[in-house]
Amino acid sequence: VTPRRTHPLSPLIQAAPAVPAAAVFLIGPGSGLLSRGGLPAIGLAIAGAIAAYAAFVAVAWILWWRRTYWIDSDGDLRLDSGLLHRSARRLQLSRLQSVDIVAPVLARLFGLVEVRVEVAGAGDSRIVLRYLARPEADALRAQVLGMARQRESDAPEGDPAIPLAQAPAGRLMAGLLLRSVTAALLVATAALLVVTVLAQGPAGLILVIVTGGLPILSVATEFLANHGFRVDRTAQGLRIRRGLLSTQTRTIPPDRVHAIAIVSPLLWRRWDWVRVTLTIAGVEADQARPDVLIPVAPREEALRLIGEVLPGLDIDALPFESAPPRARWRAPWSWRFLACAITPEVIAARSGRITRTVSIALHAHVQSVRVTQGPWERRLSLASLHADTAPGPVAVVARHLALDEIDDLAAREVEQMRRARLTPWR
Amino acid sequence: VSVSPRLATARRITLLLAYAVVVLGGVLVALSPLATAWLLVYVGLAAGVLVWSWWIIGRRVRSFGYTERDDDLLVVSGILVRRLVIVPYGRMQMVDLTAGPIDRWLGISTVQLHTAAATTDATIPGLLPAEAAALRDRLAARGEQRNSGL
Numbered sequence: 044v045t046p047r048r049t050h051p052l053s054p055l056i057q058a059a060p061a062v063p064a065a066a067v068f069l070i071g072p073g074s075g076l077l078s079r080g081g082l083p084a085i086g087l088a089i090a091g092a093i094a095a096y097a098a099f100v101a102v103a104w105i106l107w108w109r110r111t112y113w114i115d116s117d118g119d120l121r122l123d124s125g126l127l128h129r130s131a132r133r134l135q136l137s138r139l140q141s142v143d144i145v146a147p148v149l150a151r152l153f154g155l156v157e158v159r160v161e162v163a164g165a166g167d168s169r170i171v172l173r174y175l176a177r178p179e180a181d182a183l184r185a186q187v188l189g190m191a192r193q194r195e196s197d198a199p200e201g202d203p204a205i206p207l208a209q210a211p212a213g214r215l216m217a218g219l220l221l222r223s224v225t226a227a228l229l230v231a232t233a234a235l236l237v238v239t240v241l242a243q244g245p246a247g248l249i250l251v252i253v254t255g256g257l258p259i260l261s262v263a264t265e266f267l268a269n270h271g272f273r274v275d276r277t278a279q280g281l282r283i284r285r286g287l288l289s290t291q292t293r294t295i296p297p298d299r300v301h302a303i304a305i306v307s308p309l310l311w312r313r314w315d316w317v318r319v320t321l322t323i324a325g326v327e328a329d330q331a332r333p334d335v336l337i338p339v340a341p342r343e344e345a346l347r348l349i350g351e352v353l354p355g356l357d358i359d360a361l362p363f364e365s366a367p368p369r370a371r372w373r374a375p376w377s378w379r380f381l382a383c384a385i386t387p388e389v390i391a392a393r394s395g396r397i398t399r400t401v402s403i404a405l406h407a408h409v410q411s412v413r414v415t416q417g418p419w420e421r422r423l424s425l426a427s428l429h430a431d432t433a434p435g436p437v438a439v440v441a442r443h444l445a446l447d448e449i450d451d452l453a454a455r456e457v458e459q460m461r462r463a464r465l466t467p468w469r
Numbered sequence: 470v471s472v473s474p475r476l477a478t479a480r481r482i483t484l485l486l487a488y489a490v491v492v493l494g495g496v497l498v499a500l501s502p503l504a505t506a507w508l509l510v511y512v513g514l515a516a517g518v519l520v521w522s523w524w525i526i527g528r529r530v531r532s533f534g535y536t537e538r539d540d541d542l543l544v545v546s547g548i549l550v551r552r553l554v555i556v557p558y559g560r561m562q563m564v565d566l567t568a569g570p571i572d573r574w575l576g577i578s579t580v581q582l583h584t585a586a587a588t589t590d591a592t593i594p595g596l597l598p599a600e601a602a603a604l605r606d607r608l609a610a611r612g613e614q615r616n617s618g619l
Contacts, residue, residue: 410556410560410584410585410586410589411554411555411557411560411586411589411591412555413552413553413554413555413589413590414552414553414554414555415550415551415552415553416550416551416552417549417550418550431584431586431589434586457540457557460557461540461557464559
């Protein structure tokens with residue numbers, strides 16, 4: 044097996060984002076210097092720039108040369124890199140989690156793609172190869188998947204995968220566009236455009252770029268990441284597949300789910316759509332793709348999915364205790380919706396007015412209970428109850444409930460936590 | 470059980486150290502060609518904040534407290550925002566005992582509890598070393614007895 048290298052153009056493409064910054068630097072302070080220094084300074088500056096560029100290219104090229112990857116005889120993917128600080132990374136392909144092929148715009152112009160290989164494990168357990176030519180990347184992907192399957196022969200392969208839910212592209216797009224913040228920004232953009240046209244001044248345009256660009260960017264990335272979202276039930280748990288440019292597959296073992304949240308933005312409620320996110324123990328959710336069970340789905344479908352994860356949980360029958368009317372002085376918009384419920388299995392909290400959220404944590408996985416009371420809450424004799432769980436996207440917080448009720452809830456929650464620890468549920 | 474009043478001394482020393490910067494700022498104001506009125510305003514503000522912080526530190530320190538119950542540890546703190554943290558012994562992952570230079574000089578230390586949740590904020594500052602060590606050992610022992618991990 045011979046070590047291979049990434050494509051020779053890679054360093055240049057990776058350095059490309061720095062070009063505008065360098066240009067701005069050269070044009071800005073550089074020009075001032077030149078006008079003062081005259082011809083010798085210009086010559087010096089150009090010589091300096093060329094020297095710096097040459098040095099940069101040399102370093103980048105040596106780094107590229109020292110960066111090699113190969114699949115060794117043990118079936119491990121290995122990556123050696125570094126000049127002064129050599130590093131050798133080794134991924135066991137038998138524990139493969141996902142192989143993603145990502146094509147950033149700039150690299151795509153040259154027909155190059157980025158390959159990300161991820162294995163199960165804590166921390167940074169992946170190798171990112173940027174960039175490879177498309178055919179080479181496909182070959183590597185096939186080889187890696189082949190290796191993984193070979194090693195996995197003891198695991199039941201081809202077990203029946205029962206499709207549970209998907210997010211059709213149209214619904215996904217509509218849902219993303221109608222998320223509260225996105226929709227508000229888009230409306231603001233339209234309004235600003237009208238104002239700009241009427242006033243015939245360029246002032247509004249900059250704002251338009253910000254208010255219009257941000258939501259379009261976020262919608263586009265989320266759409267690409269969640270395109271073709273589908274959930275299947277397999278023997279190991281729920282399997283989630285998603286992505287347009289890069290396909291990502293993740294299996295969620297139900298007993299690792301610590302908390303879930305059901306989110307319904309204002310404009311989704313007309314169709315009764317919800318989004319469901321999860322906190323899964325031991326999985327570092329990275330910012331670009333938080334742990335989503337379903338990005339957008341009708342409520343019944345979402346509830347059925349949740350039933351797969353937490354069997355025997357009836358979300359519509361949770362005994363919610365609401366915040367008292369005096370909470371309106373602290374939360375004038377959302378006080379009607381604030382509530383908390385404790386059942387023998389879970390603690391649940393509702394919050395939000397524009398975007399409504401129901402967060403649910405299992406007693407068996409709640410780590411600690413916190414009661415907080417801000418100055419306003421003390422005036423109104425209110426308090427908030429936090430149920431701390433493993434790090435993840437879900438935060439279970441019952442806000443602004445009556446103080447005596449909070450005391451009671453906290454005591455009950457502590458009691459339930461003890462019981463859940465002694466007798467593991469499920 | 471409340472914490473040692475030495476914690477207030479420690480925090481006040483830190484406050485005074487921070488005030489070295491403030492005094493430096495005062496010197497700058499005095500040197501710069503600004504009216505004396507500004508200098509008076511500056512000194513007045515600085516002195517006012519110092520007195521207020523001095524007083525609030527005392528109250529904050531008195532607000533810290535903890536109770537060991539049969540199955541869990543209670544920690545209360547805060548005056549403006551009041552907090553109560555309940556950590557079951559079985560959920561503790563580790564117990565930290567720390568003491569900075571000023572703390573060591575005054576003979577106090579801080580016990581901090583960690584669970585699997587990053588948001589758990591159970592810190593008990595200002596314990597006498599003997600008390601802190603004893604608390605840590607008791608907590609560790611109970612944690613072991615009741616440990617159920619995740």
